Amino acid sequence: MTDVEQDIASSDYLVIPVDSHVAEVAGRYRPQKFADYFGIKSRRETQIIGVGDKLRINIWEADSQGLFSTVEGKSTAIGSVVDQSGRIFVPYAGRIQASGRSVESVRTIIQNALVGKAIEPQVQVTVEGNQTNSAVIVGDVGKPGTYPISLAGTRLLELVANAGGSRAKTFETMVTLKRGNRQAATLLQDLFDVPENNVLLVKGDNVLLTQKARSFTAFGAVTKTTIKEFPTQTVSLAEALAMSGGLNDRSADPRGVYLFRFEDADVVRKFRNVKSGELLTDAFQVPVVYKLNLRDPKAWFLARYFEMRDKDMLYVANHNTAEFGKFLQIIQPLLSSARATQLIAETAGN
Known part of the structure; x- marks a missing residue:
C-alpha cells in the first residue's frame, strides 16, 4: 500500500485497484433504469375523460325513420364538451356523467340510455380535443x-x-x-x-x-490542474489524463493514479473480493477510490475503456522523490550563496 492509500484508507471509503473485471463492471456501467x-x-x-374534453358522439339507427336519422343517412354526429360538473348532454339520453370515466364506459352508458327511444341504436364516442389527458x-x-x-x-x-x-x-x-x-x-x-x-x-x-454540461476535475501531479467539460458523449480515463496535460514528468508517481467517485451500490456489489462492511447497508451510493498503476502496461488498455462520469475527481500522486526535489529547490539559493562565498574566500586567499 502506498503512502497515499494509507492516508485515504478508511471505513468510510473503498479503495479498489482497477483490473479487467472492475473496468468492465464500473467503467462501462450505465446507471439504473x-x-x-x-x-x-x-x-x-386507460384514457380517462375529464372536464374540458371535446367529444364527438356518432349515433346510428337501424331505420331511416328513427330519432337520429337524416335525409342523408341513418346517423347523426353530435359534438359536446365536458362541462364544469363533468357532464355532457345527449338528446333523448339526458345529462350523462363523463368526467372520470373511460371512453368505452361513456359510450356504453349513452347507448343503453337510448334503448327503447332510438331504433336499435349503435353509439361511437371519440375524443377530439384532449385537454385532460x-x-x-x-x-x-x-x-x-x-x-x-x-x-x-x-x-x-x-x-x-x-x-x-x-x-x-x-x-x-x-x-x-x-x-x-x-x-x-x-x-x-x-x-x-x-x-x-x-x-x-x-x-x-x-x-x-x-x-447540464458534464465535467471532471484533475489535480495533483498532472501537468495542469483543471476542470474539464466532456467534449463528447463519453470520455475515457486515458482521455481525461490527456485533457489535463498528462502526468507531470518531474513529480508524478505513475503507480498512484486515483479516481474518486460516489459509485452506485449495485456496481460495488458486483466487485469480487471487496469487503464493503457497512457501506452497502441500505446505501444508494458508496464512496469509492479507484486506483490505477500505469507502471503496468495493461493499465493503459484498461484506462482506455474505463469511462468517466459527471463530477469525477482524478488525482495523480506525487512520487516520493518529488518532495526531496521540492526541498532541493528551496535550499538551492542558500547552496548557491554558500558556494559563491566559498569561491570568493578561495580567490582572496590565493
Missing part, C-alpha cells in the same frame, strides 16, 4: 407547452420531438419527469441508449429539459 427511479412505471394507462413540457425545448397524450400512448421521446426537440446536445440535456410527488431525471441520450427509459406518459406528467 430511469423507469425504475422512484417507482415511475412504463405501463400504459395531456402532459406539460418546459425548459430548453423548441416549443414548450401542453401536449395531448394519444390513445395509442405517447412516450417521452415523442413528447420531446413534438415540442421541437432539445436546444442542447443530447448528452448535455437533462430530462426530469415529475409525476405526482415523484420525480426522476436522466440524460436525453439515455432515452436512446436504454429503450426502457423511454417511458409512456400519463396525464398530468410534467417534463423539464435543462442543459
Whole structure:
C-alpha cells in the first residue's frame, strides 16, 4: 500500500485497484433504469375523460325513420364538451356523467340510455380535443407547452420531438419527469441508449429539459490542474489524463493514479473480493477510490475503456522523490550563496 492509500484508507471509503473485471463492471456501467427511479412505471394507462374534453358522439339507427336519422343517412354526429360538473348532454339520453370515466364506459352508458327511444341504436364516442389527458413540457425545448397524450400512448421521446426537440446536445440535456410527488431525471441520450427509459406518459406528467454540461476535475501531479467539460458523449480515463496535460514528468508517481467517485451500490456489489462492511447497508451510493498503476502496461488498455462520469475527481500522486526535489529547490539559493562565498574566500586567499 502506498503512502497515499494509507492516508485515504478508511471505513468510510473503498479503495479498489482497477483490473479487467472492475473496468468492465464500473467503467462501462450505465446507471439504473430511469423507469425504475422512484417507482415511475412504463405501463400504459386507460384514457380517462375529464372536464374540458371535446367529444364527438356518432349515433346510428337501424331505420331511416328513427330519432337520429337524416335525409342523408341513418346517423347523426353530435359534438359536446365536458362541462364544469363533468357532464355532457345527449338528446333523448339526458345529462350523462363523463368526467372520470373511460371512453368505452361513456359510450356504453349513452347507448343503453337510448334503448327503447332510438331504433336499435349503435353509439361511437371519440375524443377530439384532449385537454385532460395531456402532459406539460418546459425548459430548453423548441416549443414548450401542453401536449395531448394519444390513445395509442405517447412516450417521452415523442413528447420531446413534438415540442421541437432539445436546444442542447443530447448528452448535455437533462430530462426530469415529475409525476405526482415523484420525480426522476436522466440524460436525453439515455432515452436512446436504454429503450426502457423511454417511458409512456400519463396525464398530468410534467417534463423539464435543462442543459447540464458534464465535467471532471484533475489535480495533483498532472501537468495542469483543471476542470474539464466532456467534449463528447463519453470520455475515457486515458482521455481525461490527456485533457489535463498528462502526468507531470518531474513529480508524478505513475503507480498512484486515483479516481474518486460516489459509485452506485449495485456496481460495488458486483466487485469480487471487496469487503464493503457497512457501506452497502441500505446505501444508494458508496464512496469509492479507484486506483490505477500505469507502471503496468495493461493499465493503459484498461484506462482506455474505463469511462468517466459527471463530477469525477482524478488525482495523480506525487512520487516520493518529488518532495526531496521540492526541498532541493528551496535550499538551492542558500547552496548557491554558500558556494559563491566559498569561491570568493578561495580567490582572496590565493
